[in-house]
Structures are given as C-alpha cells and as structure tokens.
Amino acid sequence: MIRMKLSARNQIKGKVVKVTHGMVSSEIVIDIGNGQQIVSVITKTSAESLGLAVGKDVYAVIKSSEVLVAVD
DSSP states (O other): OOOOOOSOSEEEEEEEEEEEEOSSEEEEEEEEETTEEEEEEEEHHHHHHTTOOTTOEEEEEEETTEEEEEOO
16 A cells, blocks of 8 residues: 655644535544644545545545545
8 A cells, every 4th residue: 555645744633523525625524632623625526536535544635725535
C-alpha cells in the first residue's frame, strides 16, 4: 500500500459524520474526537472521487487558510 506524504504539518485524523452535496460543491463534516468537528467545503467531484461517505476515516489537512480532505 502506498502511504501518502504531505508537506502540511497539520494533519488531523477523523471520521466523516455528514456529507451534503450541492450542485458544484460538497460540505464534509469530520468528527475529530472530544466533541470537536472540522467542516470542509470541497468540489463535489473531489468528494465523489475520494468516496467520501458517513463513517469513512479521513484526514483533515490544514495548510494556510484552506482545509483539504485526504484518505489513505
């Protein structure tokens, strides 16, 4: 298995708890534990390509002012 490496230092593991698809973008809510959540808005195409769905383990990757979602 290939393990993804990123230059971003802020990589927070969590679980998708909600996915809301719009026409162009999708809102992804990630539970990171202790009652905390991170919300990211990404393109619908990216959400579908990553197979994002409730229950999927993901990483919130924070670089500057953007939050990216990564899976491994």
